Amino acid sequence: MATASSTFPTPKSGPLGTRSDEDLAPGDIAVGVIIGRASEYFDFFVFGIASVLVFPQVFFPFVDRLTGTLFAFLIFALAFVVRPLGTLIGMEIQRRFGRSAKLTVALLLLGSSTVAMGLLPGYDTAGTTAVALLALCRVGQGLAMGGSWDGLPSLLALNAPPQRRGWYAMLGQLGAPLGFFVASGVFLYVYSSLDLRDFLSWGWRFPFFAAFAINVVALFARLRLVVTHEYEKRMEEHELDPAHLHQLLPAQGHHIVIGAFAALASYALFHLVTVFPLSWVALSDPAGIDDFMKMELLGAAFAAVAMPMSGLIADKVGRRNFLGSLAVAIGLFAFAAPLMLGGGKPGQAAFLLIGFVLLGLSYGQSAGSVTSNFLPHFRYTGAALTADMAWLLGAAFAPVIALYLSSRFGLGSLTVYLLSGAVCTLLALRVNKKLQTAAVVQD
Template sequence: MALASSTLSAPHSNPKAARSDEDLAPGDIAVGVVIGRASEYFDFFVFGIASVLVFPQVFFPFADRLTGTLYAFLIFALAFVVRPVGTLIGMSIQRHFGRSTKLTAALFLLGCSTVGMGLLPGYAEAGSAAIWALALCRVGQGLALGGSWDGLPSLLALNAPPHRRGWYAMLGQLGAPLGFIVASSVFLYVFSSLAPADFLSWGWRFPFYTAFAINVVALFARLRLVVTHEYEKRMEEHELDPANLRELLPAQGHHIVVGAFAALASYALFHLVTVFPLSWIALYGDQGIEDFMKMELLGAFFGAAAMPMSGLIADKIGRRSYLGTLAVAIGVFALFAPVMLGGGKPGQAAFILVGFVLLGLSYGQAAGSVTSNFLPHFRYTGAALTADMAWLLGAAFAPVVALFLSSRFGLVSLSLYLLSGVVGTLMALRVNKKLQAAAVVQD
């Protein structure tokens, strides 16, 4: 796969080579983005589902089910805490050894960390050492995800036609519902096919083993793109190389903060319609886990279908206006969330389906909404750190905070949590508008 082809000696010998960079680049880059992101999301969703169905019994049997799930969610958050560190380490590797070496090391670490979780003994066999090993593997996932930043989303946005940037921005986010669909399907199959004792003994390990094969496929798909001369040339043209943090932060560090908060509503919603509802149903629901997981799968398909719509609409009204509108819609959803999630099967189905549609519409445009604010030579690093901070602020602790508060004070806490994300997004978009206006005046 290549971004473009150059045939100086025989310009007409290959019809594909005769096509321009603009014709080839967006589609080729999009394939790498979707495959790469889907594999990463698969690894993370496998951990999230296991945090509800497996880890409380296997790694925290000494605690009650609620407390064990909260412990598992705390370990779940570790990956997002260390992700910025992984980004900086990865960029250091890239400076010294190249982009392909960094990507190979990161995805190898991601696959090994995920598979390693499936090999761990439980608390009954290893005691607290099993918990520390699980946390270490989770840290490995987070470092790997930060290190796997390849700049493809930024390059995709820059090479997309101006009137279709919302559409191409959506393609990178499409990996989220795809990863969730595959992870949930594998877990649902294993969970429904085995007796509870067999599932907790060995069946739960199978989805973690599957991750390695998926990561190998994703690695080759992405390397096939990033090692090409055309890709490197495009990256150099747009100055998409690691920037010195000591130069970036004083000059444009505020754009990282604004960008992270601009996506806050969508990122907060992300785990509150994927991981948290499963924990609530497992602990307090009156319907079976299998039925609810099937409903979540259906919701993920709805979310995947909504993402292309986000690209079409955003290209018509503008991405920032679109994000503000969706933030308000998420706020309305937050007001009714307690009634739906606490309203039995019909209400829970409505919560999942509506929630996933809103997630698809909002998350499809959440990443990189202010990436263009960065100067060209800061854009590669700035975009990566903005995404890291958005995950940390919006999504990392969402399951544990929502479950803890809801178990103590009721599902109204879920509304307040989501509304705080909505307020953060609207304020950040307003600040960003003022920053852009000030920049225009200075120019």
């Protein structure tokens, strides 16, 4: 059986037994992927949590708490709307100045936008200007997230032995529960340590400041890989360079659409077990926020454990079969979700723990489930845009839609939303299978 070490050159050792700087081991790539993704998710989850605990009072005090939360969630969605544009801008920067320049610009923009949020005045001080600045910073986050695509997940997947592709695909996703765990932990500490007045005055700003330090660490961890000759060599071997949109879309644009819908069940679930339930509890039982956030931390730990399991299982049964099975499981979860979330603390705990396990299993394999369909010279850009579209279609508006519908029609709306994502995933996987079969027959 091939192993990860057999896929890469054996590291060369210097006179003291240390690796040459030009060598690139799979463990180094994995660490870079996990650290980089965790820092990005931290920034995004800090905003998501603040959209529930902070922004309705600080930026939207002129409306009721529910409406303020809905407004905050609309700004939350802006980052996902502009993310594809950030990807295209980043690709152009890469063509002109190289990968390291693109990554540096993107992560500095991400960290600066997040820190700037912590410096913003509230509505009572600056009026609608404060809201506009918050939206502008959120757009900056979205552009940076799109521009930060470094190709490391694709490099991992392409160098993975065929029987371990599920495991390698999972590594790029592991940053999600880690980023959520850290963001929730920081917010929980600040929220529970201060009285509400101090928290809304200055305490909420601390997690945004912490984001800059985390981004600096992530930047150096990823640049350490990206600037090496071995990294560039491996990217060139697999033709992992930006492709022009006018060439990609006519030739293989349909794979972007299929890939986005194939991951929809997982992405729809993503914010419905992280951001949305916190908003529901904050509105219905504000006194229970502390306990609920602690349970979310446990749920994130469950997701972090489930993700490696997803890699092991997917390598046994096949990634697409596994995603299809998880879509069915998410559909079944959708029917029980309203009863659990509305069933008091025991039901809410079950909702979170089961939901996070399903999220870990499904999200661990959702990225790039059909990116192997792209021709080599389209794969780098195609994989990035597929992820962007999956976020936009499945996750961007999930919190605001779920909260609005649930507040008007009850939690049963969750069932409809999650079921629609599961159905889209199953249909997309079916279409993808037919296209592959047709391609084989044609060959």
